[in-house]
Amino acid sequence: MKNKMSLALIVALFLTLTIFSGCSNKKEEAKEDNKTRVVSTLKGDVKIPANPKRIADISGASEDLLILGHTPVATANSDAYNIKEFPSYLKDKMKNAKIVGYNMNDTMDVEAILDTNPDLIIMSERQEKIYDQLKKIAPVVVMKDYGNDWRARMMDVAKLFGQEKDAKKWLSAYDQKAKEDGKEIAAKNGDQTYLSVLASGGQFFVLADAGVGSILYDDMKLKKPANLPKQKGITLPVVTIEGLSKIDADHIIMIATDADKKNLESNPVWKSMRAVKEGNVTFLNSSPYFTQCYQPIGKELLLDDIKEKVTKK
Incomplete structure (x- = not known):
């Protein structure tokens, strides 16, 4: 009988400790969730959750968030050629x-943002017209328009x-990889110059200091053409097909839709260009590559992709 009572007491004590521990953990979690921090924004200091769990990002920084371990519940990082889909x-x-x-x-x-029940919203100053609506939903961080x-x-x-250390570590690894891939390209191709262009409806947008151009020149340290x-x-910068030939x-590296590529391939000026005649043209599909070359995860993926494509003979 004593053994049975002792066993019952042990079980009861175990259950009490488990329940107490569970309650304690929940209290700690709730305390953690209630913590806030003050951050500086374009709209002044804003109090935000110290550990936000439901971030709505419309600023274009969703890939930065992913790199830092935060998957947003709402985003505006869609494909430039199909804004209802992800690249x-x-x-x-x-x-x-x-x-x-x-x-x-x-x-x-705004209604779609509300439906995701965010506890933090990150927006760009270019979306300032909806700021007053968004701040009624959750704390809002307004970031500047960073351009390139x-x-x-x-x-x-x-x-x-x-998480500045995490960001610096990622950027350092990216830069190291970009330089290494650039050296491999230069070693295989020799002292070549590279040009990146977006074809769109008969016009040619030169990616001089942005997108693929920035990857080639700033990150991979490859050579620019003289012109x-x-x-x-x-x-x-926008040029005609004749202007393109003078560069x-x-x-x-030509970013183009299937239709733009087809038009180019039948154009006599295009066919007369030295790079075209020598087989030194790389075509990238407008979707996803135009969006991809402006974003950090996309850029990192493009490093090996570019290396493989421009060194293939």
Whole structure:
């Protein structure tokens, strides 16, 4: 009888300790969830959750968030050529995130953002017209329009979460890989110059200091052609097919739709270009590559892709 009573007491004590421990853990979790921190934004200091769990990002920084370990519940990082879909390389990474617009636009689907029940919203100053609506939903961090300065954007996003070291580590690894791939390209191809262009409806937008151009020149340290037009801000220099032929690069990376590619291949000026005649042209599909070359995860994936394509003979 005593043994039975002792066993019952042990079981009761175990259950009490388990329940107490569970309650204690829940209290600690609730305390952690209630913690906040103050961050500096374009709208002044804002109190945000210290550990946000449901982030709605419409600023274009969703890939930065993914790199830092935060998967947004709402995003505007959709494909520039199909703004209702993710670019193909991002679909699996975004999981169940809801697309609520396109980050280069100045407005979003506010109701869709509300439906995701965010505890933090990150937006760009270009979307300021919907700021008053969004701040009624959750704390809002307004970030500047970074243009082509994706590195500064990543660091500023990292500061929101105290993850500057993580961002610097990722950027350092990216830079190392870019330089190594650039050296491999130069070793295999020799002293060539590279030109990256977006074809669109008979016009040619030169990616001089942005997108693939930035990857080639700034990251991989490959050579620019002598006649490369200068880029002002985010506005890409536009040239005709004749203007394109005068840039005279050793290798051309052309971002184009199937229709633009077909038109090019039948154009006599295009066929007369030295890079074309020598077989030194790489075509990349407009979707996903145009979007991909402006974003950090996309850029990292492009490093090996570019190396493989431009060294293939």
